[in-house]
Amino acid sequence: MEAIRPVTEAPDMKDQPAVKADPKWFIMGGVVSIVAWLALIPLGFLIWQSFKTPQTARVPSVWTLKNYIEAYSSSETLVLFSNSVQFAAGTAVLALVIGTGLAWMSERTNTPFKPLFYALSIIPLIIPGILFVVSWIMLASPKIGIINLVLQSLFGTDTVYVDIYSMAGMIWVDGLHYAPIAFLLMTAAFRAMDPSLEESAMMSGASMFQIFRNITLKLAWPAVAASFLILFVRSIESFEVPALLGLPVGIQVFTSSIYDAIHSYPSNIGLAAAYAITLLVITMGGIYMQSRITGQAGKYSTVTGKGFRPRTIDLGRWKYLTAGIFIFYAVLVVILPFIVLLWSSLQKYYSVPSMAALKNVSLTAYKTVIDYPSVGTAVWNSFILSIGSATTVMLLTAIVCWIVLRTKIPGRWLLDNVASVPLVLPGLVMGLAIMVCYLNIGGGIYGTIWIMFIAYVTRFMPYGMRYNTTSMVQLHKELEESAAMSGASWFTVFRRVVLPLLKPGLLAGWIYIVIVSVRELSSSILLYSPGTEVVSIVIWEMWQNGQYVELSAFGVMLIATLFVFVMLAQWIGKRFGVKET
Amino acid sequence: MLTVRALNTEYPSQRGPAVKAAQDVTFEVPAGKFFTLLGPSGCGKTTTLRSIAGLERPVSGEIVVNGRVIFSSERKIFVPPNQRNFGMVFQSYAIWPHMTVFANAAFPLEVRKTKLSKSAIREKVMRVLHAVALDQYADREATKLSGGQQQRLALARALVMEPELLLLDEPLSNLDAKLRDRMRFELKRIQRELGLTTIYVTHDQGEALALSHEIAVMNEGRIVQVGPPRTIYEHPRTKFVADFIGTTNFIDGVALGIDSATGRWNVRTPAGDLLVHTDSELKPDMRVTVSIRPEDVELSDEATTSGSSLNLTSGLVDQKVFLGDFVDFQVKIGDFMLLSRAHPSLRTPIGEQIHVRLNPDKCVAIPEESSARAAA
Numbered sequence: 001m002e003a004i005r006p007v008t009e010a011p012d013m014k015d016q017p018a019v020k021a022d023p024k025w026f027i028m029g030g031v032v033s034i035v036a037w038l039a040l041i042p043l044g045f046l047i048w049q050s051f052k053t054p055q056t057a058r059v060p061s062v063w064t065l066k067n068y069i070e071a072y073s074s075s076e077t078l079v080l081f082s083n084s085v086q087f088a089a090g091t092a093v094l095a096l097v098i099g100t101g102l103a104w105m106s107e108r109t110n111t112p113f114k115p116l117f118y119a120l121s122i123i124p125l126i127i128p129g130i131l132f133v134v135s136w137i138m139l140a141s142p143k144i145g146i147i148n149l150v151l152q153s154l155f156g157t158d159t160v161y162v163d164i165y166s167m168a169g170m171i172w173v174d175g176l177h178y179a180p181i182a183f184l185l186m187t188a189a190f191r192a193m194d195p196s197l198e199e200s201a202m203m204s205g206a207s208m209f210q211i212f213r214n215i216t217l218k219l220a221w222p223a224v225a226a227s228f229l230i231l232f233v234r235s236i237e238s239f240e241v242p243a244l245l246g247l248p249v250g251i252q253v254f255t256s257s258i259y260d261a262i263h264s265y266p267s268n269i270g271l272a273a274a275y276a277i278t279l280l281v282i283t284m285g286g287i288y289m290q291s292r293i294t295g296q297a298g299k300y301s302t303v304t305g306k307g308f309r310p311r312t313i314d315l316g317r318w319k320y321l322t323a324g325i326f327i328f329y330a331v332l333v334v335i336l337p338f339i340v341l342l343w344s345s346l347q348k349y350y351s352v353p354s355m356a357a358l359k360n361v362s363l364t365a366y367k368t369v370i371d372y373p374s375v376g377t378a379v380w381n382s383f384i385l386s387i388g389s390a391t392t393v394m395l396l397t398a399i400v401c402w403i404v405l406r407t408k409i410p411g412r413w414l415l416d417n418v419a420s421v422p423l424v425l426p427g428l429v430m431g432l433a434i435m436v437c438y439l440n441i442g443g444g445i446y447g448t449i450w451i452m453f454i455a456y457v458t459r460f461m462p463y464g465m466r467y468n469t470t471s472m473v474q475l476h477k478e479l480e481e482s483a484a485m486s487g488a489s490w491f492t493v494f495r496r497v498v499l500p501l502l503k504p505g506l507l508a509g510w511i512y513i514v515i516v517s518v519r520e521l522s523s524s525i526l527l528y529s530p531g532t533e534v535v536s537i538v539i540w541e542m543w544q545n546g547q548y549v550e551l552s553a554f555g556v557m558l559i560a561t562l563f564v565f566v567m568l569a570q571w572i573g574k575r576f577g578v579k580e581t
Numbered sequence: 582m583l584t585v586r587a588l589n590t591e592y593p594s595q596r597g598p599a600v601k602a603a604q605d606v607t608f609e610v611p612a613g614k615f616f617t618l619l620g621p622s623g624c625g626k627t628t629t630l631r632s633i634a635g636l637e638r639p640v641s642g643e644i645v646v647n648g649r650v651i652f653s654s655e656r657k658i659f660v661p662p663n664q665r666n667f668g669m670v671f672q673s674y675a676i677w678p679h680m681t682v683f684a685n686a687a688f689p690l691e692v693r694k695t696k697l698s699k700s701a702i703r704e705k706v707m708r709v710l711h712a713v714a715l716d717q718y719a720d721r722e723a724t725k726l727s728g729g730q731q732q733r734l735a736l737a738r739a740l741v742m743e744p745e746l747l748l749l750d751e752p753l754s755n756l757d758a759k760l761r762d763r764m765r766f767e768l769k770r771i772q773r774e775l776g777l778t779t780i781y782v783t784h785d786q787g788e789a790l791a792l793s794h795e796i797a798v799m800n801e802g803r804i805v806q807v808g809p810p811r812t813i814y815e816h817p818r819t820k821f822v823a824d825f826i827g828t829t830n831f832i833d834g835v836a837l838g839i840d841s842a843t844g845r846w847n848v849r850t851p852a853g854d855l856l857v858h859t860d861s862e863l864k865p866d867m868r869v870t871v872s873i874r875p876e877d878v879e880l881s882d883e884a885t886t887s888g889s890s891l892n893l894t895s896g897l898v899d900q901k902v903f904l905g906d907f908v909d910f911q912v913k914i915g916d917f918m919l920l921s922r923a924h925p926s927l928r929t930p931i932g933e934q935i936h937v938r939l940n941p942d943k944c945v946a947i948p949e950e951s952s953a954r955a956a957a
Contacts, residue, residue, distance in 0.1 A: 022661075478675035481636050482735075484662045485669040486689035486742060496688075500679045 024490035031399045038458040039421040042433035049436045050273035067274035084253040091235035092228050094175030099182020107190040109315050111322040121180045124333050126562040128519040129240040130539050131555040135337035136173045140164040149352050165249045174241045176333050189223030222293050229290035233283045237426030239522035254279040255428050276429040283424045345552035365553035378533040386517035389456035390510045397464030401472045423462040427522030435526050447529045455523045460513045471505025511569045582612035582778050588642035590628050602628040604802040613776040619789040620799035630782045634748050635662035668739025669748040674731045676723045683719040689742040709741045729760045747779040786826045798822050823872040832871040836863045851917040853894045857946040868949040877943035878921035884936050892939040898931050
């Protein structure tokens, strides 16, 4: 038995400070400040701006409520509001119906080509929104739309069968564009649903229809409602469709009104800010309701944590119908838009497909695009911005997630919410807020590529949070604790254990942010200046200039590049990623 | 070697007051001993271990290892876990899946302050991997190991740093029964060979009895009884300890007085008057519970004349269950049902009379108060 020396004899321990100045506190403090700055300061400036009059050289800016009065007193506001809600709700319903149908077919039936479902539902995500809209204009515009022309020549009339420049057209294009998101959301919901709940209903003697109505639908209800709200928010924020399809025929929604207010002369930033705040209130309401529903979903507890392979329903001969629906969807969302772009890119001047036009096929447009003055800069800018912001976001949010999930610092839940604030900010509103912020702060950031970098990092921070949280909650806390017990410092634990284990999630999030950064238009459009254009801005400019052929060629190259990038990244991920345990 | 003094920990809870995890936990472990914290889940044993590791910060108390104060609330000392130099094996093993077996075991040597040469690390790691019979798997992916191998790797990783203290948090609970038995021997062998002071946390009384020099039984945040395995098993101080460790019969009774012939207390119970062993102060008319293990209830067909004639009684066989290596009898003595574990050779049929002898040394009387306190 060993005698214990009295405590007072512990010599070197006497003067040890309670908490040492650990470098981890500096890193964590820095990260928290950056996140708070990015998420909150521009928002503050936006609110401030909405109560100010426009500043000119002679008249200084003063406090006012005029912006709100102007925004709300006009009778157009009611139209604006109803247009926005109509558009967003229509889009959300269309996307949800398509997405849920496809998800059910893919998860619960024996439809052929099922493995292709997932791949084909990812591909639309890499097509930039503006290209998707442009291709649908080429397909369904009343004058040059291929669908109209084909139907007209078929029936020998000059009736306009489809008109994309309408509310229905806007809903159609945006709904198709968001259907893949609905598909992914609902697939996750179907996967999380324990099939034994349905099987026990079947054993109780319920019919197929009764099971669907009383069990499946009821269980899926929180997921359906949450998905609807997400889609509603995403579509009320969308800018490309209202700008390209709505503005030419005067169908105004909030996003296009904000854009109009800024681009009118003299630009009315205060009014734009007032609109932006309204839009913000709507999106915040949507996200709040969505999180309430998701929070309550716990009581449905459809996730048991057990791995189960859902039983699939044998559709018999009906499976050819579902396969047909699936192919039709793929044609609408991927094949038709791409072929239209490809066709138009091979022409010297834009013309509808015909035997005569077939003779004029050339690659001139591609050459023009490559020689186009701003293309080189834009491609380089997009490359730097997407790689830079994706890397920054993933590393930044990895530390934020760690703080939220692993420490017991009081108020860490607040940090989580702050980092997710940009989720409720539509891209255009974010662009406006950042513009106002750095115009007033100065510091020479406005007008450089840095302001776009800040915008991208802020805007995609919530995605980084999502990816990192998902993979970090799966990391057993003991993996880090055992490293600490082995004598590793916080920094070493993070670098050698946490980051390598997060690698699959980090990589997936990184790829996603690179893609959305390249597609990004709605924030960039308010922040770019000559020399800092990005690819989506070049496409926008080409559209404004009527350079449809060059636009198509550029679009085709862009989609091809993104496609190759995704494939490459997937391959690298499979090859060098951490193997599943 | 290790002294834990008046340790209190609590967790903030969403509603209401903080949850008290460990309360006034005090114990001492001599160098080279295997000390077990035993108790049901939520009793504060893991919290206590994690406080020693430095993964939790207690509200108050003091922890001293080898004269080094690693935690003291009074003097505001808290040595972070990565500077304590304790080896720890986690319940989930916490094997890093992105590293090989070798890299896992080498990690503690690579990250420590005094750098070692590559060859020195290699030598140390191979030696410890050899000790746990994993040296031939050194270059394998850690995730390719079986459960038992992962467990040994976790042990190797804790041993390679030549720790002052080895902390084991339910290391065997994720193994299947057969493997658990084997690893129990393995663990005991390694601990005894290296003479490493070890703190072991488990809810499995069998493991605790098999491995430890000393056991501290915990309940609801407090240590209820500390002692060598045999004492804990044979002479439980409270009803909780008696019940938690092994199976037991509880017979409620009233203390009568000290028997002049044997010097033992006599207790009146539904199974008759019993002479008992007790570690507590009894008084006449005190309500007590007598605990006796089923294997200490001796049964026979005939009234034996051999051996002691104390605590002899008889009852009827009410039910019996054949379990292979023994037979469980339920014997009805008056209105009282007594469980007995007997050799399979005893074949008294149900309904027949049977003779019962309760060894006074194995009948442990526990006063009501302490059982009431343990249950509170």
